Amino acid sequence: MTCTEFLAQMTDYFDGQVEPELLSEIQSHLCECHHCEILVDTTRQTIRVYKNHQVYDLTEEVRERTVQRILAACTGRKSVSASDQR
């Protein structure tokens, strides 16, 4: 799994809606990839904040900004061109 693939699955991952097979791919990516590990950590905290305000879903804006940040961090490792993929 690449960072881009992980990012595409990230909201489903947090919603607990990924298949077991995909979940294990995600988890092994998180073990290998420090950037995405940090991203998950940050997103968890973000979700907690939103929950306190009774809003669970990540807004598109927050997600987009987070994705851009992680892609920028990962650019040195591989080329990515998925900023407009869903």
Ligand SMILES: [Zn+2]
């Ligand atoms: Zn990654």
